[in-house]
Amino acid sequence: MVKILIIDDHPLVCDGIKTMLKDESSMKVVNASKTATEALFFLTTNQPDIILLDISLPDMNGLELCEKIRTISKTVKIIGLTSTNEAGIITGLLQRGGNGYLLKNMERNELIEAIHTVLKEKVFLSRAANDKILEQFQSRTAAEETYLLTRREKEILQLLANGLTGPQISEKLFLSPLTVETHRKNLFKKFKVHSIQLLLKVARDSSLI
Amino acid sequence: MVKILIIDDHPLVCDGIKTMLKDESSMKVVNASKTATEALFFLTTNQPDIILLDISLPDMNGLELCEKIRTISKTVKIIGLTSTNEAGIITGLLQRGGNGYLLKNMERNELIEAIHTVLKEKVFLSRAANDKILEQFQSRTAAEETYLLTRREKEILQLLANGLTGPQISEKLFLSPLTVETHRKNLFKKFKVHSIQLLLKVARDSSLI
DNA sequence: TCCTTTCTACCTGTAATCAGGTATTTTTTC
DNA sequence: GAAAAAATACCTGATTACAGGTAGAAAGGA
Known part of the structure; x- marks a missing residue:
């Protein structure tokens, strides 16, 4: 059973992800934390396999939280979630031990694929994220x-x-x-x-x- | 039965709203359009009571769409949805015939209250939206x-x-x-x-x- | 109608910017 | 080690910015 922790202060996002995953018998959302503080507390006594991490949280920057989580657990897979597709955030997350990146306008199959990919010790970037990194690189270079x-x-x-x-x-x-x-x-x-x-x-x- | 049209390109948001409303027997989500074009087409043959309208759509500005919808239907209640709390967008929506405004980090009860309020021919602004307008006014004045x-x-x-x-x-x-x-x-x-x-x-x- | 505020224009003088270059030295690249 | 690029500095001359004001006319408010 893959245990998933959602860290996001938007009820819509949490409910949406639960809905997307409800037919995945092998996956279970074990918690949805609205703040970094809440999440860190949860992690003192729980060990999820996957963390879906919103980059903008009320009490801490998501990248910063990623770094903190990585010191707590070397093995948990961290997938970043954000509304905006920014190359700087994508690379920042990966540099801090993140394993993947998704935009909130993802479809259900993309979420499932991301989870499977990071469980296989691979990095998952949505196509949009990939395109954005390339575009940004080309744009700055240009x-x-x-x-x-x-x-x-x-x-x-x-x-x-x-x-x-x-x-x-x-x-x-x-x-x-x-x-x-x-x-x-x-x-x-x-x-x-x-x-x-x-x-x-x-x-x-x-x-x- | 209150018929609700969602206009939002984020599956998470749509699924989240559906989840929030699933226990409301008097309310039904009749469609979820991902684009302005799709929504306008839907409105040629359907007459929802409530529209939950994302301000940033792939093919049209939400404020613009609000204005267009208002020319199609004088009676439908339009509640704006956005992630960011901007006074300019809030007032812009109301000026174009919108009936309310919600942030995407809303709780379920707030969504329900907003729907009830606009159905009573009243304007609904979330507390955060109200605070933002006041703050912006004070800031500019200062x-x-x-x-x-x-x-x-x-x-x-x-x-x-x-x-x-x-x-x-x-x-x-x-x-x-x-x-x-x-x-x-x-x-x-x-x-x-x-x-x-x-x-x-x-x-x-x-x-x- | 009077007072206040805003707008307009002026003065002398100094400092900085702008233009259109030339030329040498240092650093970097191959 | 040579060539290219970058950095440095210089020249004359014109224009604009900046400073520190003064002062009258027009507009607005009481």
Whole structure:
């Protein structure tokens, strides 16, 4: 009997998962915790095989909780659940000992498949999660390839975004003000702008700052 | 028999609502549409009493769909569903003929109460939604009271945020460049900054632009 | 109708930005 | 070790931003 712990503060999600699993005679939802604290307490006396873990909980970040659970149990399989498909969260979860990732708009068969996969010591990523990681990688790469900022340019850009003036940046980085000017002009050329305000606007819109 | 249409692309949510309502003998979920298109098609031949409407659908904004549904039926009660508690969405829904608003982390009794309330021709807002509207109002009021920008100052601020220079703004607003300078200096004084970059940073952080 | 607020415009002077480059040194890559 | 890239710094000149004000007109409120 596969024992499943749900950690999610949305009753809809918990009820939905129970409904999806009710015909799986080999699987049983043993608890549904609404908070990280509740879950951790439950885990002091219980050992589920699978944890379905919402990434955004009221009292703790899901990634943080994943890490804590992993120190408590090396063997429990942790599948992340979230509404939004973000590459950073996916990789963050896997780096903290997570075994899989599902979006809340999953279908029943996908949930079942995820559980079977992680029980076989494999990592499960939904197709959407896979696509998102790839897309994000390509997108960031494209953005970085579009502008190809050097190390110094990135640094100057960030300091400009923080509101520093050219002279202030030259003082901070121990450079000649004229050097900072040159970097600024190089940034203008790369971003095809003619003012610091527009430079910051485009950079912000491109998620570079 | 109260006929309920669910419009939501998350199977978990649909299953969860069905589970919550299964003991309500006077209520029946007659359909669960995953997209706006599917819902609108369903509504050509069916007349539910209640619609539980997810605000973010794959093929249409929920507020837009609310408006469309309202042109099809003046009497159906529409309760918005969303994960995030945003005052703008809440008021937007009500302005488009919605009858209520629920967060997806609702409990079963809250869903039941919402349905009963809107059937009595009343507006239902969850406590969280009510609190959010009040908080947002207070927050914006506080921000506006803090800075007390005049009409022209707000205009200048927005144009600066769009990347326009002083001379460009003077041309656009048919003002003397010196007038724009004065407005800019007044903004600096109110925000206690000494550069346009910092002005925009603070204004952005305060959600004024 | 008067007072207050907002808007408009001006002044001198300094600092920073912007443009359009050139050129040398250092670091990185092959 | 050589070539390429990055970093550094410089030049003249023009434009814009910033500072610290003053002052009158128009609009709004009491």
